[in-house]
Amino acid sequence: MGKLQTLTAGRVASLTGAVTRRPGTAAGERHSSGRITALQWASRLILPAALALWLLSLRHVDLAGMRDYGLLQVLPVLFWIALGLLALGFCLALAERRTTGGWFAGYVLGLIAVIHATPTLLYPTLRYSWAWKHVAVVDAVIRHHGEVPHADKLAIYNQWPGFFDLNAFFLQATGLHSALGYATWTPPVFNAVLLAPLLLLHRTVTRDRRLIWGAAWVYYSCSWVGQDYFAPQAFAFLLFVTVIALVMGQLPTSALYRTSETRAGRWPVGRFVVVMVLAAVIISSHPLTPLMLISALVALSLPRRNRRTVLPVLAGTVVLAVIWDATVARPYLSQNLGDFLNSLLKPDTNVVSGLAALGAAAPGQVVVSWIDRGLSAAVFVLAAVAFLARPWVRRTGLPLLLVAPVPLLAANAYGGEMIFRAYLFALPAASLLIAALLLGRSARPAPEPGRRPRLGVLAAYPLMLALLGGLMFGYYGKESANYFTQEEVAAGRFVAATAPPGSTVVSLTSAVPGLYLRYDENPQVQMDEQDLQDRRRLVEDPVKGLEGFIQRADPQQPAYIILSRAQAADLYQRGILPGGTVQRMDAALAKTPGFVPVYRSKDAVVYRYQGAKS
Amino acid sequence: MTTTRWGLALSGWVALAAVTLLPDALVLRAVVTTAFLLVCPGLAASRWARPGRRRFTDRTAVLETGVLALTLSLSAAVLVVEPLFLSGTFTVTRALLVLAAVTSVLALLPRPGGDRHREPQTAPDADPSTAGTGRSEPPDAE
Structure with missing residues (x-):
């Protein structure tokens, strides 16, 4: 059999002699065992x-x-x-x-x-934007002491909560503030x-x-x-x-x-x-x-x-x-x-x-x-x-x-x-x-x-x-598209910190760190998930393409549109929307009344829209 | 009763004390609770999963104990906190209390029929694991 070099106890085996030794096996070459x-x-x-x-x-x-x-x-x-x-x-x-x-x-x-x-x-x-999303879910589980209401498409996490409950428990037991550090x-x-x-x-x-x-x-x-x-x-x-x-x-x-x-x-x-x-x-x-x-x-x-x-x-x-x-x-x-x-x-x-x-x-x-x-x-x-x-x-x-x-x-x-x-x-x-x-x-x-x-x-x-x-x-x-700069993180956190509950958060893709922070309070709209017709309208006219998704915005519950570097990279990679859509939207929104740039850095911009009558 | 088993039995209560007495995010609290949550319930439970014969030099047994210590610890925590979260009765103290009690019980109670399954000690490589299976021999170490 000669089952000598095992993960387990080759040493024990060789001592017991319960093996067959032959040329080519470790036991058969014991004469050279001292040499490196x-x-x-x-x-x-x-x-x-x-x-x-x-x-x-x-x-x-x-x-x-x-x-x-x-x-x-x-x-x-x-x-x-x-x-x-x-x-x-x-x-x-x-x-x-x-x-x-x-x-x-x-x-x-x-x-x-x-x-x-x-x-x-x-x-x-x-x-990974998905890792950011899961950190946000853990955060929401802690805030709601369990099931997260108004979770929309993230409701699936309420039905299979083991991983999130475990992390929520771990964070509260250790007293750490966020899963971001170890995530x-x-x-x-x-x-x-x-x-x-x-x-x-x-x-x-x-x-x-x-x-x-x-x-x-x-x-x-x-x-x-x-x-x-x-x-x-x-x-x-x-x-x-x-x-x-x-x-x-x-x-x-x-x-x-x-x-x-x-x-x-x-x-x-x-x-x-x-x-x-x-x-x-x-x-x-x-x-x-x-x-x-x-x-x-x-x-x-x-x-x-x-x-x-x-x-x-x-x-x-x-x-x-x-x-x-x-x-x-x-x-x-x-x-x-x-x-x-x-x-x-x-x-x-x-x-x-x-x-x-x-x-x-x-x-x-x-x-x-x-x-x-x-x-x-x-x-x-x-x-x-x-x-x-x-x-x-x-x-x-x-x-x-x-x-x-x-x-x-x-x-x-x-x-x-x-x-x-x-x-x-x-x-x-x-x-x-x-x-x-x-x-x-x-x-x-x-x-x-x-x-x-x-x-x-x-x-x-x-x-x-x-x-x-x-x-x-x-x-x-x-x-x-998986890597995020500090500026992109700051944009996501800015929206989470300043958007009143009920605000609509619009992005082109999910490649926004912190997009889902407060997902239980703020409805999310991702344009790359919309029907082909809606996406086509957005490409033809970014402002008109957005209208249907932000029409309920008002000063109490405005809409926030996040445009960022990783979204541009994501769109470019997948081709769901034409390359340059982020830049074209930025240019179009910047000159459209009602869209107020409330955060801008080299890698991200956030527009607030408070409705046509504001 | 070995020191390890006594240590395991006490570990959950130490973690509970750390959570109760120490402030949030203190390094000592984080280390004590992390060590308990990642290792202790599973290590205590892995005793119950062992087939009769194990020896210290058996690296597979050590490997398996390590795997079970981690995965069962995480699993125990999930199975304790899920019902608490689902019923809206979760508190850290309750969850740790249950885990500490379970760990103590698993560590201190004698394993049912623990010695009955023990087999005569034979050399690992003399084990006839392929005998009677009709399978040709897996490759030897070369």
Whole structure:
């Protein structure tokens, strides 16, 4: 068997002698264990060097230069050298059989830092308008001691409040004033924390340390969809991976050590309760993740040998989900049931909804979109090749987990997001399949087992670089609209602080930090969400195009129109409205009586409109 | 009864005292409550989730305990505060009181059948995890 270098207790195993030693295994090469090889030296030196270069590269980055390609076009060469070095060092670490888990952890955490801490370190304010929105929801939950009234389209957060209630509780318990401080660091921290359940999941499938850490690296090299910010999705995804890891660990094919109970497919009561607790929190925190969980459990229950383990969890999850949907989430579901049923009947449009509307987008964004879709396709193709080339993976739950999100892809568009969410939920399984393809071997013994890892690395390095490159386009390519200057934040805060309750807040897109502060008091209008006819009218005549949306404005409840840099970038990228719409609106409103500029800075302007009779 | 279990049992009450006695945003209060909310209820609950055999050198067990400590702590907090918020009865003191009590109970009570499930200690790598499954062997560490 020779299962020696494991994530767990290779040392214990070698002491017990309960292993078969052979050339090419760690135990078989104990004679050289005291020497540090050139490969080890290289991998140990490259990690700190790459991280130092990365930090140095962040000293002078001109964020104002971001356009079609976001951060890609403003990060210096040194940054890319650091990233390439990091990948090289990791491959060298993989090639050296005696690399310890600590070094692998250092490399993967280093990769997480480089990818996810870079925007946090560079940007002066919280990244992503959606993160700002979620901070505002937490704030509203605290102000209203729970359910937020008049939430309009954000009412969905009242029906799945777990994440927001948790943060509201945390803020009040610690006495902190806002979630803004820690929300800024959520992407790197979330990804670092996610590493633990990912390792646990991968550990249920293999004991090969290189495969486990290689899979973690592949996961972070391919996770471009950006669902790692301050949001219920990130929270629920962390719990999802944990639940799947616990279930996979309980399967008869699990590589974990098991007790007599688990061998018989029975759940220890405490462990089952823990899984149900996690499932309950997923169900009450996010609308989509429970469906993904149920889909994954259904897939895992397909092989007869798994059913005794999986069916109790599946049944419990379904019962809890039905209870939640029939009670707390009932208002939202009953209002939107028609849409859901309609989506079910149009699987073809659901699948392509996230791919549409590229026609008028910025040229660079078309390239970015094709590259991130190419990366996604490559991940599935590589996973499929692994299925064919590595027979041992077929007996694991990985292929089932890979395809589990597909039924949901056909069931609902999820606002055009479903295809990306399906990718996100398939990625933990896909990453280990890809690692098995790149680093593993088939069940046949290798003719020269001692040389095998180095050859594998030679082939894996360019591919790992390619995956990282694809990730960078998808993850950094839209940053000009995700990044906000202090002036933009000040504009959003100005409106929240000065607008009387009942004021209408108009923006062109949601790319305004603080747009949703006081969303429970001030109705929001986003012009990019309006019908094509309304948008066309706005383009033809910005003032007339606005009229229908601000006609109720009066001195007591005026309308505020926010125009800002990130909105212009957002419109330019997506092509929903023609480029230059922000500037044209600014010019038109500036010379129209009744529209009073009440805030102006280099990156944002706010107009107040008090009605035609004011 | 180990020191860790006693520590866990007391942790919630210390956090409750910090919230009650210390002013908002004081570093000590933030550190104590954060540590409790992120770790303690889940660590106490993870005892109940363990299969019989665990050993200190088993890194997977340590990893799993860490994962469960965090995820169960967050989950416990969600399950405690959600009903309070939904019923309009939320206060920080109430929520912490419930969490502290639950943590104490989970930490102090003996696990049902805790020792019954314990198995003879065998070498981890001698575990026949793939025996009888018909699956070909996963790749070895090379």
